[in-house]
Amino acid sequence: MNARFIDWIWHVRGSLALAPEQSSEEAFDRLDPLFRETGTSHERISDTLVFRKKDQAAQDKMSIFDGGVLQIEKGAAGRVLRYHLTSRALLFCFLAPLLFVGIAQLTMVVTKLQKPSSEAAGKAADAKKAAIKAADVPMNPIDKALGAPAPEKPGKKGADEVKGRNKKPSSTPAYVFAAIFATLYVAGRILEDRLVRRLFRKRLLGA
Amino acid sequence: MTPRRDIGQLPVETRYRGDKMDGIRVGKRVIGTQAPVIVGWENIPRVEGGPVKRFVFTWFQPTMLFALLAFWFYAPNSIAKASTAIGIGIGVKVLLLGLEWVNPRYESWRLTWKELATDLFYVGLGYTLLRIIDSYIGSDVMVEAIQRSFHWDKFRWFMGLPLLVQAFLISFIFDFGQYWMHRGMHNWYPLWLPHSVHHYITQLNINKGAVGNPVELFLIGLAIGGFFDFLPRAALLAGAFGLAIGTYQHINVRFNSPRWWRFLFNTTEHHSLHHSQDYEATRSNYAGAYIFIDRIFGTCIDGEAELLGMEGGRRMSIREQMTYPFTEGWKTVRVRYARPALTTGEPTMVAAE
Numbered sequence: 001m002n003a004r005f006i007d008w009i010w011h012v013r014g015s016l017a018l019a020p021e022q023s024s025e026e027a028f029d030r031l032d033p034l035f036r037e038t039g040t041s042h043e044r045i046s047d048t049l050v051f052r053k054k055d056q057a058a059q060d061k062m063s064i065f066d067g068g069v070l071q072i073e074k075g076a077a078g079r080v081l082r083y084h085l086t087s088r089a090l091l092f093c094f095l096a097p098l099l100f101v102g103i104a105q106l107t108m109v110v111t112k113l114q115k116p117s118s119e120a121a122g123k124a125a126d127a128k129k130a131a132i133k134a135a136d137v138p139m140n141p142i143d144k145a146l147g148a149p150a151p152e153k154p155g156k157k158g159a160d161e162v163k164g165r166n167k168k169p170s171s172t173p174a175y176v177f178a179a180i181f182a183t184l185y186v187a188g189r190i191l192e193d194r195l196v197r198r199l200f201r202k203r204l205l206g207a
Numbered sequence: 208m209t210p211r212r213d214i215g216q217l218p219v220e221t222r223y224r225g226d227k228m229d230g231i232r233v234g235k236r237v238i239g240t241q242a243p244v245i246v247g248w249e250n251i252p253r254v255e256g257g258p259v260k261r262f263v264f265t266w267f268q269p270t271m272l273f274a275l276l277a278f279w280f281y282a283p284n285s286i287a288k289a290s291t292a293i294g295i296g297i298g299v300k301v302l303l304l305g306l307e308w309v310n311p312r313y314e315s316w317r318l319t320w321k322e323l324a325t326d327l328f329y330v331g332l333g334y335t336l337l338r339i340i341d342s343y344i345g346s347d348v349m350v351e352a353i354q355r356s357f358h359w360d361k362f363r364w365f366m367g368l369p370l371l372v373q374a375f376l377i378s379f380i381f382d383f384g385q386y387w388m389h390r391g392m393h394n395w396y397p398l399w400l401p402h403s404v405h406h407y408i409t410q411l412n413i414n415k416g417a418v419g420n421p422v423e424l425f426l427i428g429l430a431i432g433g434f435f436d437f438l439p440r441a442a443l444l445a446g447a448f449g450l451a452i453g454t455y456q457h458i459n460v461r462f463n464s465p466r467w468w469r470f471l472f473n474t475t476e477h478h479s480l481h482h483s484q485d486y487e488a489t490r491s492n493y494a495g496a497y498i499f500i501d502r503i504f505g506t507c508i509d510g511e512a513e514l515l516g517m518e519g520g521r522r523m524s525i526r527e528q529m530t531y532p533f534t535e536g537w538k539t540v541r542v543r544y545a546r547p548a549l550t551t552g553e554p555t556m557v558a559a560e
Contacts, residue, residue, distance in 0.1 A: 058409050110339050110342075134494055149281070149282075181331075
């Protein structure tokens with residue numbers, strides 16, 4: 001299978017037309033500051049620029065990318081900058097939902113394993129807690145005067161408490177995070193594509 | 208408490224002199240010799256903009272605190288539940304993310320997609336994997352054990368106190384424990400190793416508190432906050448103190464916090480200094496919510512820093528954040544217990560020519 005069918009997940013490609021009179025040399029000179037960031041190494045060989053990034057700063061405008069190739073080609077309508085950038089951050093974000101779905105599955109297995117022991121512990125704790133409850137102690141007069149609701153009578157509250165403390169881990173948060181990362185991936189893939197294009201354009205055309 | 212006295216007579220900001228910086232004397236120590244820091248409230252930038260904006264960013268923090276306290280004080284029992292608290296917590300975080308957008312403290316701390324994704328990865332771990340681990344060996348188990356062996360009748364006096372006093376005491380006890388755990392992390396190498404990862408963050412944003420090696424997140428979670436869950440309303444009010452104060456440790460929003468607020472409570476200013484690239488500055492402001500604990504023990508410095516992180520602000524990848532305490536610990540052990548011949552740097556054998 002051709003890798004291009006899937007590598008769009010973490011590869012960002014694009015092209016930008018250069019100004020008619022702009023030479024490759026001048027275009028790369030304008031882009032140069034982007035590759036002088038901490039953790040970035042780059043090499044220029046005639047019409048091609050290759051860069052690598054490691055431990056890139058959060059403040060680096062291209063921090064999402066780990067490497068790439070920029071080439072200036074002669075098109076029918078003039079010179080064109082073609083770029084091909086790779087981003088592990090995008091790849092990991094794409095895979096993150098799988099991780100969280102896995103965690104959700106793990107949670108369900110753990111919940112099953114914990115069931116007998118936690119029920120027993122819940123009962124024991126309930127028996128002990130029955131010794132004293134907020135409702136057993138009269139409310140402080142200040143709270144009464146200020147109008148705070150009185151604590152709930154035992155019985156019902158006991159059940160709540162057991163639920164609160166001995167809560168079995170739920171798989172819901174893991175599914176929620178799987179959805180969050182799926183959304184984040186889509187947003188990131190579109191946003192970062194646009195941002196880097198805008199960044200290159202601004203550099204190439206800017207004064 | 209030594210710091211405050213000297214501040215007025217001292218330079219505004221640490222200044223570069225070639226590759227060295229002067230630093231500022233604060234009590235017995237000199238901070239800001241390795242990276243620029245600001246010391247003293249009068250030197251910290253203020254909110255810029257019209258009167259409405261300045262008003263909002265001056266009174267936002269106290270208003271949120273009192274609104275949350277009032278809500279939990281008066282909410283009917285059917286609403287005063289942990290699930291409501293989780294919902295409010297998420298809502299407040301989203302609101303604060305909006306404020307980061309509108310009124311950032313520093314442009315260099317601006318939240319990017321990559322930073323958001325990284326932070327959310329840790330938040331996700333906290334809500335999922337760490338919960339599972341906690342249910343086996345963490346705070347849940349500890350709280351359970353303590354609650355079972357507790358002599359409940361001795362606790363009646365506490366339950367008779369006004370709700371807000373109970374809530375403050377719960378959050379204060381919790382924060383006092385956090386203070387010493389945190390100070391321990393900065394002073395004892397085995398605890399520093401897992402905590403060091405959190406100090407590699409180079410900007411403060413709303414979810415940055417969740418970033419760190421999972422071992423540290425587990426250690427922090429050991430604080431027995433859940434112990435008070437038999438006092439639901441007081442525990443929820445205590446949570447409101449945490450949410451409305453502790454959240455501002457990691458946030459990229461410029462506030463004009465009122466004087467009384469910043470005297471009592473930890474602020475972004477305090478915590479940015481704690482995360483500064485300057486080593487001496489990081490050894491201050493350990494409390495999570497109540498900075499007056501630092502004032503009591505002489506570790507408080509009122510100031511701010513923009514350049515954060517370790518090793519000159521090197522950003523650590525998630526992979527390294529996961530392994531760093533172990534690889535670094537292993538390196539240290541090897542150096543310490545290596546045979547002398549290996550540490551001298553001299554070759555033990557010379558190759559035959």
